[in-house]
Amino acid sequence: MVSRGAGARQRMLTAALDVLDEAGLAGFTMEAVARRAGASKATLYRRWPTTGALLVDAMDATYRPFPTPDTGSVAKDVTEILNAFVTLLERTPFPRLLAAFIDAAERDPALSKLHTDLTNRRREPLLTVLERGRDRGELPPDTDPELTTDLLTSPFFYRHFVAHRPIPRRMVADVITRVLNPGSARGLTDC
Amino acid sequence: MVSRGAGARQRMLTAALDVLDEAGLAGFTMEAVARRAGASKATLYRRWPTTGALLVDAMDATYRPFPTPDTGSVAKDVTEILNAFVTLLERTPFPRLLAAFIDAAERDPALSKLHTDLTNRRREPLLTVLERGRDRGELPPDTDPELTTDLLTSPFFYRHFVAHRPIPRRMVADVITRVLNPGSARGLTDC
CATH class of the missing domain: 1.10.357.10 (Tetracycline Repressor, domain 2)
Structure with missing residues (x-):
């Protein structure tokens, strides 16, 4: 069992991987990841201040x-x-x-x-x-x-x-x- | 001395390299290269049917x-x-x-x-x-x-x-x- 926060984080990282996989860096925006994850951009920005930071965590995942x-x-x-x-x-x-x-x-x-x-x-x-x-x-x-x-x-x-x-x-x-x-x-x- | 056509080609390839260098693949569009080269998009498309083909020639140059x-x-x-x-x-x-x-x-x-x-x-x-x-x-x-x-x-x-x-x-x-x-x-x- 993971906590609700950990589940949400994992869902966003998975969405980030999907976006990167399909669109490459050219299409890797907070907006695209938010849309894919069904989350708001604000939620993403709360965890990752930049697309670079999100990219690193997705890579790590x-x-x-x-x-x-x-x-x-x-x-x-x-x-x-x-x-x-x-x-x-x-x-x-x-x-x-x-x-x-x-x-x-x-x-x-x-x-x-x-x-x-x-x-x-x-x-x-x-x-x-x-x-x-x-x-x-x-x-x-x-x-x-x-x-x-x-x-x-x-x-x-x-x-x-x-x-x-x-x-x-x-x-x-x-x-x-x-x-x-x-x-x-x-x-x-x-x- | 290069022919006029060769000079134009070289200018477009140089523009392509500049765009790629500054904007990466994310910003590498026919429009951006045309703007940088001072050429029309139609001129670029006559030589290179896709951004991929242009990328290959720029790389080769x-x-x-x-x-x-x-x-x-x-x-x-x-x-x-x-x-x-x-x-x-x-x-x-x-x-x-x-x-x-x-x-x-x-x-x-x-x-x-x-x-x-x-x-x-x-x-x-x-x-x-x-x-x-x-x-x-x-x-x-x-x-x-x-x-x-x-x-x-x-x-x-x-x-x-x-x-x-x-x-x-x-x-x-x-x-x-x-x-x-x-x-x-x-x-x-x-x-």
């Missing part, structure tokens, strides 16, 4: 934190997280929201900052499993978890948003092999 | 093809291309255009397809230098140039559009080391 796996194997942990991420990209409203956000953030430094905060929270599970892997000696002691997180996740963003290509199921394994397991006969130097 | 270097060293060639790419991301209107495009493509399959074509052309120089490096034996014979191109370029897109973090100058070298030179004591397996 689509995001259920990835669990942080702890299987004892860094490759397995990373596989679990990346598979969940691919599902998020391919089967949820998340990418449309993110696309609207990418455009908005390019024009509005405040939104850009908010998006940075959201992104940082989303990076946490991967950073944690990489740090654990390093501490267990599975990864070299000079591994940079931040750069490694960039290398592991960015190819999937790129595929979806820039190259507009499908993400083959084996891509998760291929990226992990190239990024985490580079000793496997794939280098400029010979081993 | 910001893109001067990267030269395809041929220094004899794959690492040097890749460094040149990635440095030029970082400059494009940090010092030109390209990222704002791309951001608008990312949002538009998420909602319009035709634009998505056009963007795929543009992206494929932009990948060519990197694919070429990677293939040459493989053919010279600098890279392992089983190197996949497509995946390697994803791994080399996507961290910069991600940094700019998703993480909204600055791109440190040494990031190009770090990414190249991790992606092309993995034998350097950075792996799950020991060499």
Whole structure:
């Protein structure tokens, strides 16, 4: 059971997602969201002073934190997280929201900052499993978890948003092999 | 010297870029571009049947093809291309255009397809230098140039559009080391 307030908030966020999904950022106005939610604009403005603030909460609502796996194997942990991420990209409203956000953030430094905060929270599970892997000696002691997180996740963003290509199921394994397991006969130097 | 027609076309594309830069996709209409260019809407529609078609040409106009270097060293060639790419991301209107495009493509399959074509052309120089490096034996014979191109370029897109973090100058070298030179004591397996 949720409180009446929480139900109303959720209904408005759902309406915001619907509007963004259909109309994109171009049609994302307080008026359109209010109409969709069957609420007054005043009610919306009481909770969200700007469309930017509403956009951030709607974005956040689509995001259920990835669990942080702890299987004892860094490759397995990373596989679990990346598979969940691919599902998020391919089967949820998340990418449309993110696309609207990418455009908005390019024009509005405040939104850009908010998006940075959201992104940082989303990076946490991967950073944690990489740090654990390093501490267990599975990864070299000079591994940079931040750069490694960039290398592991960015190819999937790129595929979806820039190259507009499908993400083959084996891509998760291929990226992990190239990024985490580079000793496997794939280098400029010979081993 | 350009012909009168080419000059008019260029003026309209410049106007389109200005409108997109200031107003984003939300304000990108034939009317706004016509007003900015001092042209009639009919003139614009004669060249571009839809705002999507205009967007594609405007996007293309910001893109001067990267030269395809041929220094004899794959690492040097890749460094040149990635440095030029970082400059494009940090010092030109390209990222704002791309951001608008990312949002538009998420909602319009035709634009998505056009963007795929543009992206494929932009990948060519990197694919070429990677293939040459493989053919010279600098890279392992089983190197996949497509995946390697994803791994080399996507961290910069991600940094700019998703993480909204600055791109440190040494990031190009770090990414190249991790992606092309993995034998350097950075792996799950020991060499």
